[in-house]
Amino acid sequence: MILDSKIPEGPLAEKWDKHKFNVKLVNPANKRKYDVIIVGTGLAGASAAASLAELGYNVKAFTYHDSPRRAHSIAAQGGINAAKNYQNDGDSVYRLFYDTIKGGDYRAREANVYRLAQVSVNIIDQCVAQGVPFAREYGGLLANRSFGGAQVSRTFYARGQTGQQLLLGAYSALSRQVAYGKVKLYTRSEMLDLVVVDGQARGIITRNLITGEIEQHAAHAVVLATGGYGNVFYLSTNAKYCNATAAWRAHKKGAFFANPCFTQIHPTCIPVSGDYQSKLTLMSESLRNDGRVWVPASKETAERLRKGEIRVSDIKEEDRDYFLERKYPAFGNLVPRDVASRNAKQMCDEGRGVGGSGLAVFLDFADVIKRNGAEWVSQKYGNLFDMYAKITGENPYEQPMRIYPAVHYTMGGLWVDYNLQTTIPGLYATGECNFSDHGANRLGASALMQGLADGYFVIPYTIGDYLAQTAPKPVTTEHPAFKEAEAEVHARVQKLMSINGTRTPADFHKALGHIMWEYCGMARNAEGLQHAKAEIQKLRREFWSDLKLTGTDQEMNQMLESAGRVADFLELGELMIDDAYNRNESCGGHFREEYQTPEGEALRDDENFTYVAAWQFNGENQPEILNKEELRFENVKLTQRSYK
Amino acid sequence: MSWITKTFSSSIGRKLIMAVTGLFLCSFLVVHLLINLQMLRHDGGASFNFWAEFMGTNPVIRFMEIVLMLGLLAHIYQGLALAVKNKKARGGQAYVVNHSEQNSQWASRNMALLGTLLLIFLIVHLMNFWIRSRFDAMGGLAEVRVPNLDHPVGDLYSVAAASFKIPWYVALYALSQIALGYHLWHGFRSGFQTLGLNHRKYTPAIYLTGYGFSVIVSALFAVIPLVMFFSEAYQPRPATGNTVEQSLTTEPALR
Amino acid sequence: MAGSNPNAKPMNLTLKVWRQRNRNTAGSIVDYQVKDISPDMSFLEMLDVLNEDLLRQGEEPVAFDHDCREGICGSCNLFINGRAHGPEAGTTTCQLHMRKFSDGDTITIEPWRSAAFPVNKDLSVDRSAFDRIIQAGGYISINTGGTPDANEIPIPKDIADRAFEAATCIACGACVASCKNSSAMLFVSAKVSQLALLPQGHVERKTRVENMVAQMDKEGFGACSNIGSCAAECPVGISLENIAIMNREYINAKATSNNLA
Known part of the structure; x- marks a missing residue:
């Protein structure tokens, strides 16, 4: 099968505007004749449900939670990127686009990423208008911080709870449409299959998680906003319920699955403490700005430490290996997520890990506490230190934190074209559920941006194009x-x-x-x-x-x-x-x-692998078929990363 | 008018009634206490009787007495109504283990109980003093002359002094003041909170005032009968003293 | 595998757990023993251990609500030893760790109890009443697109910070569960005051508070009597000041709105 990404022709900066003009529109009076099912009510789902209902479509929104406000979008701490250039520091749509493409190691589509950067500015306007309480400066204007090694300050945030505040904004917009009767909300309902009628997505099968009843729901189009699949690793920073079932069922009904192996590992998580461990907790990677990462220089010292024969304070300075500073003198502890993670694993594989399990490295704040005082550290990292103390029972002001990498985000997902439509007509995928914008690696503070971009500003246009070509006849579950x-x-x-x-x-x-x-x-x-x-x-x-x-x-x-x-x-x-x-x-x-x-x-092997691997289901226990979407880079030059 | 009934039958509206009437009753307590303190003067009750006469005859006060009664009834009615409504909201199944003492004050959780105790006291109290002085019931009041007035006034002082020689009555009175103290401990600050008067600058002062108010007012109310019980200096005029004692033990309503 | 503290001794505990088949049947406390509980476990991981044991023995595991297990989604909701979210202040059930308990302890675990929160099964309750209250007005009525630039309206930092603090409510329901009156005022007021504080919310401030309070009453929650247990048990520290703000908003709305109904 030939994958048509439907990227509009023309210069990069004009593609989206041109496309918005070229897509077919549904007559305002006809919109109420179309039903749209949206599965998932996180950032991508709730924003899409609210926006489509506002346009006049009848939306049915499904969540397995007891409320649409509980999706794991809520746990994102850091912030949301937008190319507002409020700080006058040289940011632009193009720079955000460039950083995202480069950060994704040149495995994302240029056109999608550029559109993401374009609409990022609208997201902030939208959220502020909804009453999202972003951090502000004393003059009353919005505050920004830099994030994930970006050279500009473009991250908007609401203390350490940006995801929560953005989700509650989308939830409030969704709730308003529920009150208007434009969204029918199905809570504690889990999608267990997709219904395809004559090659087009026409409905879903759900299970009511309270009564166990299996239900059929029909619509003119189906949007999956069901998040990522990091829980395939059992332990991840994902919530316990996060799962791939909806996406996987759609895949088995014909939707291609793209780049499934692209998973992001986050270096600063609280390590596993025992077999009973049910999930991992992430701490903001900003900790690496001031903490120094080290392990004992020798295997023997590490072993004695693990057995409790010596204490951390017994290890002399010269017996400590600040391995990131040693190997990457220019970037030191601030090397990218994947580099930091791999090196931590390497240390533990060498038998120099710490903690009871030996699967952890130290993140030490002793130097900065000595330099600037505990008060200063508390001002900056107080809530993270408290969280660490609560979970581990250890005081990070007195002894170094233990950290270990954990699965955090999945860049892969259902293959979608420029319209966010999967290979099944009428089936769309938004947010972490699709594969489109982050390539092989996602930049910090970009997940929230993508979820909301898809829901507020992309799907309302692109789904109309499909619906306009579908007869406005009522759909039923009679087929x-x-x-x-x-x-x-x-x-x-x-x-x-x-x-x-x-x-x-x-x-x-x-x-x-x-x-x-x-x-x-x-x-x-x-x-x-x-x-x-x-x-x-x-x-x-x-x-x-x-x-x-x-x-x-x-x-x-x-x-x-x-x-x-x-x-x-x-x-x-x-x-x-x-x-x-x-x-x-x-x-x-x-x-x-x-x-x-x-x-x-x-x-990287750009010659042979500058493509999206889109896998096609080919029957139970049969090897899946690989389809390739070649990636064309017309605006950025492919380079190799170096952090030495 | 439906918006008015709707407002005052809403949960916040009901609480507003509680707060407004409650704080109004607090102001009444101050006046009542100031007059009661007159009994401790060594003037044979003259000052007290003077102010009692003033309260019983001044047109403004007489009008406010009606307002007070209505406020009291509203406070009682809403308090009971809210207690019932709130109990229902809790649902049928109680917690098997509940350590609410670890998250709130006893007084705050037991306002309805404290209010009911106060209501019982109030019935006894009103029958004894207020009904007698206003409606000439239970033998009414003997007449005495006080300085600065050209007509005789009712000798309420003797009724009080006689009552405060009866041990069980003094005990009931004093113990009821403990209930009053706890009721005010929560009620005073709570009234301000319900009215929306919460500000990080002033709320600490409201709390302090409320705690001070509840302790001082209830303590002074309780001290008066105790002093009059133990001190020989406070005696009823003989004639009325007997009447009071008889009425307290023979009136059917008081059993 | 030892945890952070290699000397931490595993514990044996007696659990008294509320079991209830569904909302239409009566429930009761059932006793269970759990063994070798590590002090480093979270409370929910301890329940995981119980459930794995129950399942292996062919019994039905205990149903309970949970998801993010990092204290932010608001799903977890256990009444532990007579306290909403257990003995530790400012902590959700999922962030409560077993080191707060001792070997040999008996722990009573109950669902939130309130007429407005019917039990689904065992420890899981239905909190959809909260959603309906938000649907009654917990939003700013703007559509997607067409909004002014985000920096068009400057908002004083302290106002933004206070709005943020009110907005951090996770809708877990601990306020209702611990309130003697089963009042939802802390939850409702957090949203009302967040939007009343922000200039964006001023346009609808009167109708919002009127409608949200009306829905709150309709759901069968009790009236606030300023006991304060809600704020004391709130895992994210929502302040009682919000309730005062809501009272103020309500009085103002009722006295001055054009709404005659």
């Missing part, structure tokens, strides 16, 4: 495809309930996470990936023969919910491995050990 899809879902649920084995969903999930983290995590190699593929296949067989569930499917059954999600992760995990195996280069979040510079840096 046999609905019954079939419902029967499939029902059979799947029954199958899960009836295995009656011995292992719990979490048990399988942890085993999967272990395989993924070990072989498809921070560093990958062909041999490991092949091994992992076999392991996952074995695990999947075990899952379908040894899963244990109790209760019934006709009631609230959280273990059943979890089992369904793990089943899909077990399939997606294998595709991630296939993708990582196929991509014989290192770029962004994808580091193949075979492809590195003599200094150990990622080595």
